[in-house]
Amino acid sequence: MKQTLKNLRVASGKRIDLSIQDGMIQQVGTLNQSDANEIHFPKDLYVSSGWIDLHTHAFPQFPPYCADPDDIGFKTGVTTVVDAGTCGADHIDSLYELSMKRKTRVLSFLNIARCGLEKTNELTDLNDISEREIEKAVQRYPSFIVGLKARMSASVVGSNNLEPLRLAKAVSYKLNKPLMVHIGSAPPLIKDILDLLDERDIITHCYNGKDNQLFTNEGKPIQALIQARKRGVSLDVGHGSKSFSFRVSEEAARAQIPFDTISTDIYSNNQLNGPVFNMATTLTKCLTLGYSLASVIRAVTETPAKLIGRTDIGHLRPGAKADLTLFKVEKDTSVSLVDSHGVVRQSKGYIKPFAVYLGGQYYEL
Template sequence: MKKPRVLCKSAKGGKRSIMYDIIIRNGRVIDPQNKFDAKADVAIYNGKIVGVGDYQNAESDRVLDAAGHIVTPGLIDPHAHLWPLTKMGISTECTCIPSAVTTAIDAGSAGWATYETSRGFINTCKVRVKTLVNVSPMGLPCNGYLENVDPDYLGGVYEREIEQLFDRYRGELIGIKLRVNTGVIKDMGEKPLLRALELAERCHTRLVIHSSETAIPFERLCDLLRKDDILTHMYNKRNDSILLGPDGKVRPEAWEARKRGVLFDVGHAQGHCDVSVAKAAIEQGFLPDMIGTDACEEGAFREHLMFSMPFILSKMLSLGLRLTDAISATTEKPAKWIGMENQIGCLSVGSFADVAIFDLKDKDFTYRDRGGAFYTGHQLLKPVAMIKDGQVVYRDLEF
């Protein structure tokens, strides 16, 4: 890593003063990967983190005073839908940057027949983008579309096509997406899921399953998924894909799946996170591995329902999730899942300088479920600045 530039020798002729690009001072720094939660400064040079500690006397081109604020690694959204991979996608930079999201994972918006023609924005986007490919040829082109997930469609050509995509774009492509809800699976039973699992095994990748309104019993999904596969919409309350059993306890199959390494994502959206389910599961210690927004154009910045990643994190805090667990589920854990631990999702020396700064406000705020139930939270996590690769790309006027 390139060293910060030297300013001059000290008066004693020994130590030299160095100039950093940015120093964030006086904030409460929360870095779950490094088990760090304390008041500290963060020093940045040449797009990388060069240290967390005491930099009160250090020289810097820019100083951001984060006193009274929370400083974290830049957030990672493990479940979003991005334009132009789908017409219903969010504007990636316009939505992610003011939400302190430095890395976004598109959750299967594009299918194997549309991926190459819509992926061009990835290399020029200010937000780091990773993707899942949908087993459907068209993916999810618009709201209300029920994708074709028949593995025998066109003679089963999708398997060869997806294997070729992983040959070309591995690293950018990090998994396969399948929705197993009743409208998509129809009368095919487990066949699309079993074939998708076989394909994921051959591609040496993971499978992400949409579990809301599932056509396959929840316990069966838990039994079939492998280590590092993801079951998303974990707190939904639709059909059989709810997390809680009839006795109000977390299903034993969910606990067993977690022991095997299956991961669980909130996948919030506008209607996939029921307050009663989430609150009960959190109270029993069944916390999310990841907190994805499932953001799309219709849901982004919609008051009370979804709005943004910080809004959803605030909602999770109001339901009993600790702040450090919420930060872990949007930094450390998704970074590890995509194989970029020690590069993003942390403030380790040498990691990319992706940093978020928040104001945690004591403020009553109203949330609403898709079912119409309102409830009030008492803390709001408000982004005030975001740094991506060592550049300040967002800053609140009052910060």
């Protein structure tokens, strides 16, 4: 069935119409033809390609880092969730089977430890990192597995320091897949982690407020970060329960070190009890930092799609999948926003999802 969505705004403020047929975008622009299936929207409604959450925990079996993909996905305005390392090779079949039963598109950054987050110190035993099992998993699901994930903090790696990252880099290079790296408490030191990363690699939790962070006590980017950015390393927000600091993110903005992608690191507990709640709240926090609406929306659509090598989502062009997020920007209402350290900022308005268009279906939220 063909549908024409009329009178929508993109993040830049430009108004467009969209023609959709069989779940694909056919035309974009000002469409004058009369269509029995025209849908007219309020003038204050925005549209973007469907929001992509690059760092989630979308596998229900491993508490506390667990959630159902639809609960953190399309029901909150997110059309694609990327599970960031909940599953390793031992459980990737189960995640894939689950994904086939959900409306939200689910993808995976495969944990380099075959056990995934079945245990939360998954990189303390190097025997759990099996290049052979990683390769077999990627061979089974070459499109579903969009990259690899390594959690490089002290509680995860134990006495292994940088060795899990070296192993991860070798296999990611061999498989031509990007590597997402979680940063947290030392060891290993953040500068040593950065020195091993290059183009296509992604640092998540980039604005965490822990001692082992990307910025000095004076709010300046460390030299290893400056060099990593020159090599093409990307920065992902990865908010999470303990990994987003208003202070650090404000320092980064002043130092002109912007995020590349905005993700939530969401799972059931920090969705229900905060401080994450949902993608819209995380986007609002980034908007409150002074970033434009266009740059915030780009960081949850076009850029994450590019990083995971998906050309069929993340943009509003003919031939793309009709994954859409429709949302409002409530400019006249201030809300209290809380970071991972309990610090509060008042927003200057907020982003509110209105509906998604996904798999040929329209879902009002």
